[in-house]
Amino acid sequence: MYDYDVLSIGAGSGGCASAMRSADLGKKTGLVEYRKNGTGGTCVSRGCIPTKVLLQSAKVYAEVLGAKEYGIAVTDAKPDMRVIHQKKMMAVNSLKFGLDNMLIKPRGIDRLQGKARLLDAHTVELVNGEETRTVTAENIIIATGSEPAMIPVFHIDKEKIITSDEALNLQEMPEELIIVGAGALGLEFADIFSTFGSKVTIVEMMPHVVPTLKDLEITGAVGKYMEKNGITLKCGSGIQSIQVQENGRVCCELANGEKIEADKALVAIGRSLNTKELNLEAVGVEMTPKGQIVTDDQMRTSIPGIYAVGDITEGPQLSHKAQKQGLIAAEVIAGNDAHMRYDVIPSAVFIHPEIAMVGITADEAEEQGIQVLVGKMRFSSNEKAMAMQKTTGLIKITARKEDHKIIGGHIFGEDASVLIEEVATAIQNGLTLDDVADSIHAHPTLSEIVMETCKNALGKAFHK
Numbered sequence: 001m002y003d004y005d006v007l008s009i010g011a012g013s014g015g016c017a018s019a020m021r022s023a024d025l026g027k028k029t030g031l032v033e034y035r036k037n038g039t040g041g042t043c044v045s046r047g048c049i050p051t052k053v054l055l056q057s058a059k060v061y062a063e064v065l066g067a068k069e070y071g072i073a074v075t076d077a078k079p080d081m082r083v084i085h086q087k088k089m090m091a092v093n094s095l096k097f098g099l100d101n102m103l104i105k106p107r108g109i110d111r112l113q114g115k116a117r118l119l120d121a122h123t124v125e126l127v128n129g130e131e132t133r134t135v136t137a138e139n140i141i142i143a144t145g146s147e148p149a150m151i152p153v154f155h156i157d158k159e160k161i162i163t164s165d166e167a168l169n170l171q172e173m174p175e176e177l178i179i180v181g182a183g184a185l186g187l188e189f190a191d192i193f194s195t196f197g198s199k200v201t202i203v204e205m206m207p208h209v210v211p212t213l214k215d216l217e218i219t220g221a222v223g224k225y226m227e228k229n230g231i232t233l234k235c236g237s238g239i240q241s242i243q244v245q246e247n248g249r250v251c252c253e254l255a256n257g258e259k260i261e262a263d264k265a266l267v268a269i270g271r272s273l274n275t276k277e278l279n280l281e282a283v284g285v286e287m288t289p290k291g292q293i294v295t296d297d298q299m300r301t302s303i304p305g306i307y308a309v310g311d312i313t314e315g316p317q318l319s320h321k322a323q324k325q326g327l328i329a330a331e332v333i334a335g336n337d338a339h340m341r342y343d344v345i346p347s348a349v350f351i352h353p354e355i356a357m358v359g360i361t362a363d364e365a366e367e368q369g370i371q372v373l374v375g376k377m378r379f380s381s382n383e384k385a386m387a388m389q390k391t392t393g394l395i396k397i398t399a400r401k402e403d404h405k406i407i408g409g410h411i412f413g414e415d416a417s418v419l420i421e422e423v424a425t426a427i428q429n430g431l432t433l434d435d436v437a438d439s440i441h442a443h444p445t446l447s448e449i450v451m452e453t454c455k456n457a458l459g460k461a462f463h464k
C-alpha cells in the first residue's frame with residue numbers, strides 16, 4: 001500500500017497540471033515543492049507572468065508616448081518603476097494564492113514541502129531543513145523544471161552580469177545594457193528595458209533574431225523594427241569574453257574583436273535542468289548526456305511508474321508544453337489513452353508587436369520533400385489593423401499542396417499570440433486552407449487576416 005497513487009515532484013506548470021488532473025481522476029495525489037511559497041514554479045514567479053506584467057507596463061508607456069498619433073495630447077508621462085514592480089508582485093502573488101487556495105486545496109491534493117530525491121521507483125526522500133522523511137507512491141511524476149544556467153565563461157555575478165531572475169527585479173534601469181541572446185527571453189527583456197530608457201545592445205551568435213523561427217523574411221522584419229526602435233543588434237557574433245572591468249563597467253568582446261561596454265549585461269541563454277540531485281541514475285531512469293529525461297509520447301520514462309514532464313523533457317521549454325505533458329501523464333496513469341504531439345506547440349514572443357509561430361515554414365517543408373502552398377499578408381492590408389494604427393508586420397501560412405492541409409503559421413504583428421491559435425487548431429485537427437478561408441470571420445477584426453492569408457494561398461484573396 002503506497003502513501004499516494006500519484007506524487008508530482010515540482011509545483012510548476014507541469015507538476016500543478018498533473019496533480020490537478022490526477023486528483024480529478026480520483027487519484028490520491030501529493031504535490032512536492034521545495035521553495036517556500038513556490039506554487040506555480042518558474043512561470044508564475046520568475047518567468048511568463050512577471051515578464052508579461054513588465055511588458056504590459058512597457059506597452060502602455062510606449063502607447064502614451066505615442067498618444068499624439070491617436071489625437072490625444074499627453075504631457076509629462078514617465079514610468080514609476082516602484083509601482084510597476086508592485087503591480088508585478090500583486091499579479092504573481094494573486095496567481096499563487098489562487099492556485100493554492102482555489103485550485104489545489106479544494107481538490108484535496110496534499111502539499112508536501114521539501115527537496116525531493118528518489119530512493120527507488122516508488123519511494124521519495126524529502127528534505128525540509130533539518131527534517132528528512134520518506135513518502136511512497138505508486139506513480140511518480142517528475143516535474144522539477146529548470147533554472148538560469150550559470151555558464152562559467154560568462155562570469156555571472158548576479159550584480160553586473162545577471163540572469164533573467166535578477167533582471168525581473170531591477171528597479172533602476174541601467175543606462176546601457178548588453179543582452180546576450182536574441183531568443184524569446186532576450187527580445188522580451190530588450191523591449192522592456194529599451195522602452196523604459198536603457199540603451200540596449202543584443203548580441204546573438206546566430207545570424208538573425210529568434211533563432212528558432214526559420215522564416216528569414218519574418219525575422220528580418222522583426223530585426224529591422226527593433227533597430228528602428230533604437231535597439232542595436234549584433235547578430236552572427238559569438239562572444240569571446242565578458243567581464244566586469246575595474247571601473248565597474250561590463251566589457252563584452254565579440255569573436256570578431258569588437259568590444260562593447262555597458263553598465264550591466266543580461267545573459268538570456270541557457271537553462272540548467274533540475275535533474276542532477278534527484279538520484280535518477282541510481283534508480284535507472286534514462287537520461288540524455290545533457291541531463292534531459294527520456295520519455296515516450298505518454299510521458300513514461302524508462303522505469304515503470306516514473307513519468308517526467310516539462311522543461312526537463314524533450315521539446316521547447318514552455319509552460320503550455322509542460323502543462324499538456326502533465327495532463328497526459330495523469331490521463332495515462334488513470335488508464336486513459338493520451339499522447340503528446342510535439343509538432344503542434346505554438347510559441348510566442350511577447351514584444352510589441354508580437355511574434356508567434358506554430359508548425360513548420362515553407363523552407364522546412366520543402367527540405368522534407370513536401371510541396372507547399374504559401375499565403376502571405378501584411379498587417380497593413382487588414383482594416384482593423386489600419387483602424388488601430390497597428391500596421392507593422394506580416395503573416396504567412398503554409399499548407400501541403402496535395403491536400404491543402406495547413407502545416408505551419410508564422411506571424412509578426414499585433415496580437416500574434418492570439419492569432420496563432422487559429423492556425424494551431426487547424427493543424428491539430430487536420431483542417432485545410434479552404435476550411436479556414438470558408439469560415440466567416442467577424443469584421444473588422446485582426447482575425448480576418450488569418451482567413452485572408454488562407455485565401456491568398458488559394459489565389460482567392462481580395463488583396464493580392
Ligand SMILES: Cc1cc2nc3c(=O)[nH]c(=O)nc-3n(C[C@H](O)[C@H](O)[C@H](O)COP(=O)(O)OP(=O)(O)OC[C@H]3O[C@@H](n4cnc5c(N)ncnc54)[C@H](O)[C@@H]3O)c2cc1C
Nearest residue numbers: 010012013014041042043047048116145310311317318319
Ligand atoms: C523569464 C522567463 C519568461 C518566460 N516566459 C514564458 C512565456 O511567456 N510562455 C511560456 O510558455 N513559457 C515561458 N517561460 C518558460 C516557462 O516558465 C517554463 O517552461 C515552465 O515554467 C516550465 O514548467 P515546469 O513545470 O517544467 O518547471 P518549473 O516551472 O521550473 O517548476 C519546477 C518546480 O520544481 C521545483 N523543484 C525543483 N527541484 C525540486 C526538488 N528536487 N524537489 C522539490 N521541488 C523541486 C522548483 O522549485 C519549481 O518550483 C519563461 C521562462 C522564463 C525564465
